[in-house]
Amino acid sequence: MAEPEVLIEARGVRKHFRGAEAPALDGVDIIVEAGRICALLGTNGAGKTTMIRILTTLLTPDEGQVKVAGYDIATHPGQVRASIGLVGQYAALDEILTGRQNLELFSKLAGMRRAEARRHAARLLETAGLGEVGDRVVSKLSGGLRRRMDLATSLITTPRVLFVDEPTTGVDPHARRDLWARLREMADQGVAILLTTQYLEEADALADDVVILKAGSVIARGTTADLKQLVGEPKWELREPTLEDVYLHLHATSEEVISR
């Protein structure tokens, strides 16, 4: 059987921000294959967003080899950008414009003609359930609606590799389920997805692989099943361990690192 294609391959990534005491990332490896969803977990300040910014060419690492969709980020950033989609931690929309104007703007930048961009924007608004708020100025949208508008804008095209930084923060449960289904569907079509989240249940429900970061280093990685075994035999508890148990266990006990 053919090896699955590795679409995100980062090795030994280091980044030390000027003036910071400790490096934000201290030798991080991440591998994600086509069709898989990898969740990057970690407390506030662990380095999740920094890692995503490096993988999406927004930030240059101090050290490390990074390939995305087969292209080196240092030597072929243009090809990397042409292969990826990014949903940042904060909504990346033009706040002075309406949601529809944002969608049309980025559709045109994707190469669509004016009429085509207009139709595409209308369709995206409708399927995202945002038809009614599409003509409101973004700065006047509620946080959750803005987030959803941002997602719609990020999915104007279907990239081979998708980066999603805390996609569901502030999004209501219904829209969150929709998004999960959408991400799963994209992965099933072969997209590699790297997702950061604060919600362990989200990683549990969605991710094939999990990488846990702490202060810029990987403290655990594996499939969700692997990690649950790490907590050991449930003694008094009758339920299966959740990822939350794994997470709390790791942060309480260890420097130990397991690998898949």
Added chain:
Amino acid sequence: MSATTPPIGTTFGSTSLFREALVIAGRTLLHWRAQPGLIAVNLLFPVMILLMMGGLFGGAVAGSTGDYFVYVLPGVLALNMMFGIEATMTALASDANKTVTDRFRSLPISGGAVLLGRVLADLLTSVVELVALSCAGFLLGWRWENGILPALAAYALLLTLRFSMLWLGVFIGIRAGKPEALMGVQILVWPIGFLSTVFIDPRTMPTFLGWIAELNPISAVATSARELFSGRQIEGVSWAATHALPYALISQAVLVAVFAALGVRAYRRLGQ
């Protein structure tokens, strides 16, 4: 949802730099439509300067207000081409730390296109400014004494001055990173604009200052524009003034080459 999902691998790209720049320029036009007050201020400011300088200084500098307008108007046009960089600097500085800039930077579009788009949009305001100022000048008795073609050439030269100045503004705006950081630079805009031959004949300045004033690219454009509008040779103290037109073109080309390159580099390095 899948009904509208484009097939995997459909990505951005394969549009031309100029087309991308026009789309970005369109974004700025939409901003103006959403905030029309900005434009009104941008237009009133130059006319106010013209009236203030002409009216207040005219009698003292040239003996009569009417003569002075003929001298000063091309200079005020040139000066406004420089003042235009304020809006550009502020726009880029406030965009620099916005998340939407991350989206632009993660797309496979050229960084140069994003900046060029802004420059093209701002160039459009300068056309409107030139029309407003020229109309005010006509009402005050200023004329194209040398005919239409030289006058159009003068306007073209004024626009290329604005174009080159805008790249300087782009670079400073990105490096500033936030509008508050621009204060120090904004203080310099006026002295640099005034240390020129825009308002005052360099022959009346101390020799050293006269030289410096004539080296200012704004002066070269002011002098060339005066010659083109009036058909009369303007005297000066240095080569930069006696060859104002070639010096204007050379200095502008240098400004664009240097600051477009530095601007694109600074844009790619945002947020490091």
